[in-house]
Amino acid sequence: MNNKVTGSCLCGSVKYTLNSEPQMALNCHCNICKKITGSAFESVLLIDQADFEINQGKDHLTVYQISKKAKKHFCNRCGTPIYNLHRLAPGKAIVHIGSLDDPTCIEPSINLHAENMLPWMLTIRDMKTFAQGLER
Numbered sequence: 171m172n173n174k175v176t177g178s179c180l181c182g183s184v185k186y187t188l189n190s191e192p193q194m195a196l197n198c199h200c201n202i203c204k205k206i207t208g209s210a211f212e213s214v215l216l217i218d219q220a221d222f223e224i225n226q227g228k229d230h231l232t233v234y235q236i237s238k239k240a241k242k243h244f245c246n247r248c249g250t251p252i253y254n255l256h257r258l259a260p261g262k263a264i265v266h267i268g269s270l271d272d273p274t275c276i277e278p279s280i281n282l283h284a285e286n287m288l289p290w291m292l293t294i295r296d297m298k299t300f301a302q303g304l305e306r
């Protein structure tokens with residue numbers, strides 16, 4: 171991964187830079203992560219908070235207290251989840267991989283809370299698949 175990886179929300183209000191290599195990337199399949207992303211699971215990377223630089227749109231980040239242990243930060247214009255803070259990862263920003271401008275630049279290597287993994291995760295490659303969206 172090159173240094174100076176960048177990310178942003180969908181509307182472009184919030185922009186950030188990763189100023190060092192992430193320590194790890196993971197998928198979390200817990201039911202809270204499903205709720206806070208509205209998706210089947212959450213994919214995140216961990217980086218020192220000091221190396222996670224918000225370059226633009228700090229005032230567009232709204233903080234939501236997910237639980238006693240965790241906070242979510244999302245764009246209050248477009249809703250894109252940007253990063254979480256978690257008491258079990260002190261000093262780390264837990265950045266949503268989907269908000270990277272090039273999300274192919276890092277690959278998760280572990281799955282957490284696999285007991286709550288949706289069963290179709292295991293057969294996703296067997297589904298009827300299209301290289302692009304369905305068009306009429």
Ligand SMILES: [Zn+2]
Nearest residue numbers: 179181245248
């Ligand atoms: Zn936005």
Ligand SMILES: [Zn+2]
Nearest residue numbers: 198199200203
């Ligand atoms: Zn989770």
